[in-house]
Amino acid sequence: MPSPWDRIRDEFPILNQQVNGRPLVYLDNAATTQKPRTVIAALDRFYAQDNANVHRGLHALSMRSTNHYEGARARVAAFINAEAPEEVIFTRGTTESINLVASSWGGANLRKGDVILLTEMEHHSNLVPWQVVAQRTGATLRYLPVTGDEGLLDLSALDRMLTPEVKVFAFTHVSNTLGTINPVAELCARARKVGAVTVIDAAQSIGHMPIDVRAIGCDFLAFSGHKMASVTGIGALYGRRALLDAMPPYQVGGGMISRVDFFESLWKPSPERFEAGTPNFADAVALGASCDFLDSLGRQRIREHDGRLARAAYERLAQLPGIRLIGPAGERGGLVSFAFKSVHAHDVVTFADEDGIALRGGHHCNQPLMKRLGLTSTVRASFYVYNEEREIDALVASMQRTLAFFGLEA
Amino acid sequence: MSAELSDLYQNVILDHNRRPRNRGRIPSANRSAHGDNPSCGDQCDVFLRLDGDRIAEISFEGSGCAISQASASLMTTQLKGKTAAEAEKLYGQFHEIVTTGKEPEDMSDLGAFAGVHAFPARIKCATLSWHAALNALRGDPVPATTESHLD
Secondary structure (H helix, E strand, O other): OOOOOOOHHHHOHHHOOEEOOEEOEEOEOOOOOOOOHHHHHHHHHHHHHHOOOOOOOOOHHHHHHHHHHHHHHHHHHHHOOOOOHHHEEEEOOHHHHHHHHHHHHHHHHOOOOOEEEEEOOOOHHHOHHHHHHHHHHOOEEEEEOEOOOOOOEOHHHHHHHOOOOEEEEEEEOEOOOOOOEOOHHHHHHHHHHOOOEEEEEOOOOOOOOOOOHHHHOOOEEEEEOOOOOOOOOOEEEEEOHHHHHOOOOOOOOOOOEEEEOOOOEEEOOOOHHHOOOOOOHHHHHHHHHHHHHHHHHOHHHHHHHHHHHHHHHHHHHOOOOOEEEEOOOOOOOOEEEEEEOOOOHHHHHHHHHHOOEEOEEEOOOOHHHHHHOOOOOEEEEEOOOOOOHHHHHHHHHHHHHHHHHOOOOO | OOHHHHHHOOHHHHHHHHOOOOEOOOOOOOEEEEEEEOOOOEEEEEEEEEEOOEEEEEEEEEEOOHHHHHHHHHHHHHHOOOEHHHHHHHHHHHHHHHHHOOOOOOOHHHHHHHHHHHOHHHHHHHHHHHHHHHHHHHOOOOOEEOOOOOO
16 A cells, blocks of 8 residues: 655645745744645535534534534644543634633632743743733742753653642643643653642644643643644644633633623533634634645654654755754654854755745744753754655755854865 | 846945944943844944033944944934934934935935835835834833834
8 A cells, every 4th residue: 555655745736836946845843844735625524515604503504513513623623632522622723722721710710929941942832921920819829940951841840849838830842942742641640649730732743743631641732733834823722621711711701601781601521611703614624634634644753754854864964064963862752953153044944045045044932942952043954754855854954064164174 | 247236236335234334232331232134133222421412422232234233333423412402303304214215415424325225025124223212312211122103
C-alpha cells in the first residue's frame, strides 16, 4: 500500500512555486504550517454542501452542519485522547484558549497570596494573560528558570518553586524559540502533588507528535489549528470535565444559556457554556480533517521526521563562523534558533528571502526569555512534514552567502 | 544578488553599520528618548545636548539590524548642528525617501536609504532612530514607537 509520505509535497499545493526566482523553501512552520489538499477540500466541501448555522436548527442543513461540527469535536477529543467530546471547547486558537482559562478559572479561583508558576520560556500568549489575572486577583507570578543557552527547564529548582501556594502551573510543551521538548507528564505529576492545576501550551507540539492528555495528566491543554496543517481562526481548549463544569463563562450571549430572564440567566454546561455566539463551525470541520491527515501520516513518524531535520540543521549550522545556537543540542522539536555575532537576524532573513527561503527573525514573542539569554533576536528555521534534507543544504548555503556579504567568510 | 537587495545594502549603509558614528552616551546630554520597534524588538536610545534650539551634540545606543544601526549612525551625522525645525523638515524628506524611493538631489548620504522602499517591512527599521530623536527634541516623555500612523 502506498504511504502518504511518498508524495507528501504534492499534497501541499502552495509549495509548488518560485519565490524571487527560486523554488520556495518554506521554513517558517512554527509560525504557521501550510495546508494539505484534504483540509482545503474539507472546508470547500462544507461551504459548498453543508453550510447552515449549528444548534437549534430544525431543517436538514442545520442538522447536517451540527453533525459535522459535533463530529469535529469528537474527532479532536479522540486526537488528544480526552475522555469526552464535552472536554473540547473550540476557540480562535492557543491565545484565546489560555485567555479563557486565565480569565475564567483564574478569576474564580485565584486570591491574594496565591502563586501562578510559569517558566522563563513561555510565549507571550502563556505569559501576558497570567500577568493580567495576577493584577486582577492579587496573585503573584513566579518563574521556573531556564538553564541557559541549552534551553532546558531547571528541574532542580522545581521543588523549591512548587510550594503549596502555587495554585496553577502553566508551561509550554515545546518552546517556539528554543525547540526544547519539556517533560510535561513529569511536570504535571509534580504539580499534582501540591494540588496545582496544570495548563499546557501545546501550540508547537500538537501537530508534531502524539498527544494523550490522560497519559500526560494535565488539567488544561491549549492549541491552534493553523500550526497543525489546518486553517486559521480555529483552535481548542481541552479541560477536565470537573474543572470546566465549575467555571464561570468566559464570554456571554447566545448559544451558551439554558434560560434567560430579564435580570438573570443560567448557563449551559461545557462546551456550550464557553462558546457564546455563533461558533466557527466551518473551520472546526477543517480542524477535524487535519486530525485525519496527521494520523494518516502517523504522529510518531512526524515527530521523528521533524526532529531529525532539526538536529541535522543544528549540526550543519554549528560549523558556521560566529554562530550561536540556542536550545538543546540533542533531542529537540522541529526547529533551530540561532544568532550570528555580527549580522542581525533581520538582515539574515532578508537575504534568505532573496534565495526563496522563508525564515523568521526576531524575538518570537519571547522577549523575557531573549532578555534572560542576553539576546534581542534570533533567526528561526522550523520544519514540517514536507521539508527535506536538501532544504537544509539551501539554508546553509544561504547563510554562507550572507556571511560572505557581510565580510565573514565561512 | 538582486538589484533590489544591492540597493538596500549600499556601501554607505554597510559602512555605517560596521563603524557606527556617535555611538554611546553623551555625558552632557540634556535630552534623551527611547524608541522601540515592537514588531522586531529593536531598540534605540538617542541622546542630545541642546544649545538653545540647536542640536550641539547627538549620539545613539541600541541594537538592531544593519538598516536600523546605519540609519541611526547616519542620522546623528546629519542632525548635528540643526535646529529642531530643521530636524523635523529633514525627517520629512527622509521619510519620503524610504517610503517612495525618490531621492532629492541634495540629500547627501541619506539618499542611500532609497532602496528601503522596496522592502516595506524594513521601513520601520530605518525610521526608529528618527522617531526617538524627534521625541527627544520635542521633550516627549512617551517612548517612541514605530507602531503609529506617523511611520
